[in-house]
Amino acid sequence: xLYSEKVMDHFQNPRNVGKIEDADGxxxxxxxxxxxxxxMYLKIDENQVITDCRFNTFGCGSAIATSSMATEMxxxxxxxxxxxxxxxxxxxxxxxxxxxKIHCSVLAEEAVKAAVKDYYDRxxxxxxxxxxxxxxxxxxxx
Ligand code: FES
Numbered sequence: 001x002l003y004s005e006k007v008m009d010h011f012q013n014p015r016n017v018g019k020i021e022d023a024d025g026x027x028x029x030x031x032x033x034x035x036x037x038x039x040m041y042l043k044i045d046e047n048q049v050i051t052d053c054r055f056n057t058f059g060c061g062s063a064i065a066t067s068s069m070a071t072e073m074x075x076x077x078x079x080x081x082x083x084x085x086x087x088x089x090x091x092x093x094x095x096x097x098x099x100x101k102i103h104c105s106v107l108a109e110e111a112v113k114a115a116v117k118d119y120y121d122r123x124x125x126x127x128x129x130x131x132x133x134x135x136x137x138x139x140x141x142x
Contacts, residue, residue, distance in 0.1 A: 010065035014064050015072050018055075018056065020042070029110040034059075034060070054071070055108075
């Protein structure tokens with residue numbers, strides 16, 4: 001089978017779809033390879049814990065599934081823990097994606113990072129800009 005059961009589940013019943021009106025960080029990213037876009041909203045408390053997150057995407061099923069899984073994985077984590085979430089970890093949690101769909105998983109990771117960056121910027125929190133360099137090591141994104 002092309003897609004794992006977990007991918008199909010998260011594609012058909014994506015978690016945390018939508019928008020947070022009073023989000024503490026919002027990130028919008030585009031996928032250079034296919035032109036799909038994603039918006040990620042984070043609600044972050046005073047201890048830098050992500051208490052809620054939602055996403056909207058104009059993307060393919062794999063992008064929806066990885067974003068859905070990524071939001072589940074970062075909820076309850078601190079922003080710095082969320083920064084460590086790699087697209088590989090999300091793909092593993094979904095029991096894999098077909099090789100030609102791996103680039104779709106990058107959208108979720110980048111959207112989370114962009115939202116954290118927005119949160120840092122809004123709150124005047126300093127950070128190492130290297131954290132926000134393109135994380136994906138795939139041949140399309142270098
Ligand atoms: Fe664009 Fe999957 S084809 S994110």
